[in-house]
Amino acid sequence: MAEESGPGMKVLLLDKQTTSIISMVYSQSEILQKEVYLFERLDVPGSIEPMKHLKCIVFVRPTKDNVGLLCNEIRNPRYGMYYIYFSNIISKSDIKTIAECDEIEVVREVAEFYGDYLSVSPHLFSLNINGCYQGTQWNPVHLQRSVQGIVSVLLSLKKCPFIRYQSGSDMAKRLADKIREVVTKEEVLFDFRHSEVPPMLLILDRRFDPITPLLTQWTYQAMVHELLTISNNRVNMSHVPGVSKELSEVVLSSEHDEFYAENLYNNYGEIGQTTKELINEFQKKAKSHQKVESIQDMKQFVESYPHFKKMSGTVSKHLMIIGELSNLVGKRNLLEVSEVEQEIACQDQHSHHLHRVRALIGNQKIRNEEAARLVMLYALKYRRHSSHDISGLVDGLRKRGAPESLYTMVKSICNFAFQEDTSSSANLVNQEAMVKITKRFFKDLKGVENVYTQHVPALKEVIEDLIRGRLKENVYPFLGNPPSGRRVQDIFVFIIGGITYEESLCVHLLNKSTIHGGARIVAGGTTVHNTESFIDEVSRAMSRGAARSYN
Structure with a gap:
C-alpha cells in the first residue's frame, strides 16, 4: 500500500x-x-x-x-x-x-x-471474536465476521478450497454454507490456477474438544497467555510490583523479538536455561567491547550501542515475564494441579482421579479457579461413569467457599460439550475420541517436564486423518461433491469458539514434520483462548442458550 x-x-x-x-x-x-x-x-x-x-x-x-x-x-x-x-x-x-x-x-x-484477520504467527490467525455462541446457534454478527475473516484468508493466500465441516454442529454447517455462497458469488475473485491437489477447508466446533482449553500450559507462549494473557501481541505487566513504566506493557512478537521467536514453543524447564544463556551472552558481548566497572558505565555503554540497548531491553523484558510466571506457578501450586489435570486427560483411573480431585478441593493452598477447573475436567471425562461423584465434588467447591459462578460452570461445561443440535442425530462429542487414553510423550522433552505435557489435542489426530485420507465422511462430510483424489496438501482448519496455543504448537509440529508429505496447514479460530476466556465463552453460550429456550 x-x-x-x-x-x-x-x-x-x-x-x-x-x-x-x-x-x-x-x-x-x-x-x-x-x-x-x-x-x-x-x-x-x-x-x-x-x-x-x-x-x-x-x-x-x-x-x-x-x-x-x-x-x-x-x-x-x-x-x-x-x-x-x-x-x-x-x-x-x-x-x-x-x-x-x-x-x-x-x-x-x-x-x-485482503487482510481482514489477525496474523498471530505464520500458521495461525484469529478474528478476536468472543461470545460467538447463542446456545447451539450463531450470534448473527459473529457469523458474518467469521465468514469475512475466512474469505479474506483464502483470498490473501489465493486458495479456493473444498469444504468439510463437523457433523452434528449446525454452526459448522451454517458457516460452511455461507462461505460457499461468497465463493460462488465472487467466482471471478476465486478463479485461481487450479493445483494438482485441491486445498481443503475444515470447519470444527470447539465442542469437539472442550478439554484442551481447560489444561494448564507449560510452553512459553501458551504459558504467558494462560497466566498473563496475550492481547494483540501485548502483555499487560502493570500489576507486577516495582515494574518500570517502560515495562508496564510489553510486546511479544516473533517477528521482532529473536529470543521469543526461538523459545515460544520451549517448555518451562528449558526457558530458565535459555534465559540464563541470554544473560551470559549479553554480559560477554558487553565485556568484549568495553570494560564496564560501574552501573553508570554500563548505562552509558548500553545507550551508546543500539544493538546492546535492544538486547538489554530483551533481557529485562523476558527476565520480568519469566520471574512473574515462576511466581504464579508457585503461588497457585500449578505443578501439583497440572499433574492431576494431565492424569485425568490422558489416563483412565476413575477412583484414583476422584480421590486426587477431592484432596485438592480440600487444599486451601489451591485457588478456587483451579479447584473448579479440576472438577470440570473430571465431569467431562467421567460423566457417564457408573460411580461418578460430580455432585459430591460440586458440594466440595461450595463448602470451600467457591463463588456460585464457578461451581455452576461444571454443569454448564457439560451441557456445552454434550449438547446435540436438532439438525443432526450425530452425537457432537465422541467421548472416546475426546479423551483418548494415551501415554504418548514428546520425545524431545527431558526430566519431569513431560508429566505436564503428555496431553495431545484431539485436533492432531483429526488433521493426521485428513492428510492420510482417513477422515470419516459421516463425521466430517463434504459440502457438495468431494474431490476425486483423497490426498491433501494445503489445509485450512477453522475452530468456531476459539483455538488454543497448545493446538497452534501441534499445527507447527505437523508443518515441520516430514512424514506427512509436505502438507501445509494454516489454523485459525474466532479467538485464541486461555482457560479464563474459554470459561467465559462457555458461560455466555449457555446463558444465551437458556434465554433462547425460554422465549
Whole structure:
C-alpha cells in the first residue's frame, strides 16, 4: 500500500480493527521507514487542521459505518490525496457512494487488500471474536465476521478450497454454507490456477474438544497467555510490583523479538536455561567491547550501542515475564494441579482421579479457579461413569467457599460439550475420541517436564486423518461433491469458539514434520483462548442458550 502511493510523506488512516491487524505484523519503526509519519483513526476525531502536503493511505474494513465516515472525510479532505484500501470485498454500491462524495477528486485509488484477520504467527490467525455462541446457534454478527475473516484468508493466500465441516454442529454447517455462497458469488475473485491437489477447508466446533482449553500450559507462549494473557501481541505487566513504566506493557512478537521467536514453543524447564544463556551472552558481548566497572558505565555503554540497548531491553523484558510466571506457578501450586489435570486427560483411573480431585478441593493452598477447573475436567471425562461423584465434588467447591459462578460452570461445561443440535442425530462429542487414553510423550522433552505435557489435542489426530485420507465422511462430510483424489496438501482448519496455543504448537509440529508429505496447514479460530476466556465463552453460550429456550 505504501509503495503504490509512491514517494513522499504519508499518513496512515485506520479503524479500530485494522489498527490491530497492522500492529500484529509491523512495528512502528518499520512503518516509519516507508515514509509514514502520522497515524490516525477514521473512527476517532483527529486533527482539524488540513495537511495537504501529506498523502493519505486508508486501510479500513468495508463496513457501512466506515463507508459513511470515509464519505465525510472525502467531502472535507484534510490531506492532499487519498489511496483507499479495504481489508475485504466491498460492494459496488458502496464504491459508487464514495465516488459520488469525491467532488474535488482527491481519491487516487480504491482497491481491496485482503487482510481482514489477525496474523498471530505464520500458521495461525484469529478474528478476536468472543461470545460467538447463542446456545447451539450463531450470534448473527459473529457469523458474518467469521465468514469475512475466512474469505479474506483464502483470498490473501489465493486458495479456493473444498469444504468439510463437523457433523452434528449446525454452526459448522451454517458457516460452511455461507462461505460457499461468497465463493460462488465472487467466482471471478476465486478463479485461481487450479493445483494438482485441491486445498481443503475444515470447519470444527470447539465442542469437539472442550478439554484442551481447560489444561494448564507449560510452553512459553501458551504459558504467558494462560497466566498473563496475550492481547494483540501485548502483555499487560502493570500489576507486577516495582515494574518500570517502560515495562508496564510489553510486546511479544516473533517477528521482532529473536529470543521469543526461538523459545515460544520451549517448555518451562528449558526457558530458565535459555534465559540464563541470554544473560551470559549479553554480559560477554558487553565485556568484549568495553570494560564496564560501574552501573553508570554500563548505562552509558548500553545507550551508546543500539544493538546492546535492544538486547538489554530483551533481557529485562523476558527476565520480568519469566520471574512473574515462576511466581504464579508457585503461588497457585500449578505443578501439583497440572499433574492431576494431565492424569485425568490422558489416563483412565476413575477412583484414583476422584480421590486426587477431592484432596485438592480440600487444599486451601489451591485457588478456587483451579479447584473448579479440576472438577470440570473430571465431569467431562467421567460423566457417564457408573460411580461418578460430580455432585459430591460440586458440594466440595461450595463448602470451600467457591463463588456460585464457578461451581455452576461444571454443569454448564457439560451441557456445552454434550449438547446435540436438532439438525443432526450425530452425537457432537465422541467421548472416546475426546479423551483418548494415551501415554504418548514428546520425545524431545527431558526430566519431569513431560508429566505436564503428555496431553495431545484431539485436533492432531483429526488433521493426521485428513492428510492420510482417513477422515470419516459421516463425521466430517463434504459440502457438495468431494474431490476425486483423497490426498491433501494445503489445509485450512477453522475452530468456531476459539483455538488454543497448545493446538497452534501441534499445527507447527505437523508443518515441520516430514512424514506427512509436505502438507501445509494454516489454523485459525474466532479467538485464541486461555482457560479464563474459554470459561467465559462457555458461560455466555449457555446463558444465551437458556434465554433462547425460554422465549
